Amino acid sequence: MTSDFKTIFITMVRSPEELSRLTLLVKSIRAWGGRLARLPIIIFSVNPIQVSCKELEDDLTESIMLDIPDNLRRYYYGDKVFACARAEELFPEAGTLIWIDPACLVVNPPIEYLLKEQNDCAVRPVHIKNVGLHANEPLDIFWKKIYEICSVKDTGSTVETFVDKSLIRAYYNTHAFAVNPAAYLFRQWLSLFEKLVQDSEYQQAACDDVLHKIFLHQAVLSALISVSCNEDSVRILPSEYNYPYNLQEKVPEDRKALAFNDLVTIAYENRSLDPDKIEDIDIREPLKGWLREPKF
Numbered sequence: 001m002t003s004d005f006k007t008i009f010i011t012m013v014r015s016p017e018e019l020s021r022l023t024l025l026v027k028s029i030r031a032w033g034g035r036l037a038r039l040p041i042i043i044f045s046v047n048p049i050q051v052s053c054k055e056l057e058d059d060l061t062e063s064i065m066l067d068i069p070d071n072l073r074r075y076y077y078g079d080k081v082f083a084c085a086r087a088e089e090l091f092p093e094a095g096t097l098i099w100i101d102p103a104c105l106v107v108n109p110p111i112e113y114l115l116k117e118q119n120d121c122a123v124r125p126v127h128i129k130n131v132g133l134h135a136n137e138p139l140d141i142f143w144k145k146i147y148e149i150c151s152v153k154d155t156g157s158t159v160e161t162f163v164d165k166s167l168i169r170a171y172y173n174t175h176a177f178a179v180n181p182a183a184y185l186f187r188q189w190l191s192l193f194e195k196l197v198q199d200s201e202y203q204q205a206a207c208d209d210v211l212h213k214i215f216l217h218q219a220v221l222s223a224l225i226s227v228s229c230n231e232d233s234v235r236i237l238p239s240e241y242n243y244p245y246n247l248q249e250k251v252p253e254d255r256k257a258l259a260f261n262d263l264v265t266i267a268y269e270n271r272s273l274d275p276d277k278i279e280d281i282d283i284r285e286p287l288k289g290w291l292r293e294p295k296f
Contacts, residue, residue, distance in 0.1 A: 010044065035109060043062070043063045043064070044064050087099075091181060107264065112235070121225060125172060133169050142219070150224055162244065163244065173242050243263045
């Protein structure tokens with residue numbers, strides 16, 4: 001596949017379970033993507049999973065096997081960071097690279113991911129504070145080092161989390177987001193992430209628990225965006241994007257989606273998408289019938 005396409009979806013698969021989710025994701029893009037429905041989809045795969053695009057019956061998908069360095073392969077989401085950097089390297093002329101996790105679903109045209117010339121990226125704030133820091137909270141060792149390798153002492157950028165409504169230092173969700181390859185964010189992300197993964201002193205002091213290990217990749221990208229991108233170049237996506245159906249029971253009533261059909265992209269993780277088993281959100285036709293159809 002050439003880099004002549006202005007917009008490309010990228011994703012990856014690591015396991016048989018993700019392969020099933022990936023199939024559903026691809027078919028949802030083709031069914032509900034509107035003007036984005038026929039964009040190319042690059043699927044990065046990690047041994048021993050190999051993706052046959054013929055099985056997907058989709059002539060605009062391409063599977064690329066990654067040889068991921070051991071230090072990244074062993075670290076939470078190191079393979080995701082590596083895949084994004086590889087996509088940026090392979091498709092530098094693309095105007096927009098849209099990363100989307102396999103455990104996401106597209107149910108309406110995701111046009112807000114399309115970047116304009118002045119945009120470096122399009123992102124959503126994280127859903128919950130998690131390892132983030134309140135805007136007026138002193139830096140902890142985890143974030144202090146992250147900002148340090150980004151060559152700043154701190155950031156003045158803040159966001160409000162969607163679920164717990166906390167004002168925190170810039171911290172972005174990575175279920176699905178868009179980047180302009182010309183901003184060089186993905187390869188910078190990989191470089192910074194590798195430095196922190198290989199820093200044994202930092203790992204012992206700041207990432208000695210599972211949560212900080214899991215969300216290090218997300219924190220590094222967030223810091224990089226907040227310190228290297230002009231505020232006007234960062235598009236904050238509306239709440240219909242990356243909607244956290246996996247956290248539906250925790251979403252405040254005034255922010256809770258009433259129907260899948262009202263959303264654009266949905267993060268569902270381990271939640272069932274069987275319409276006959278879903279009771280906490282409505283699913284109207286024709287999406288309801290589509291979800292009932294066998295996809296595999």
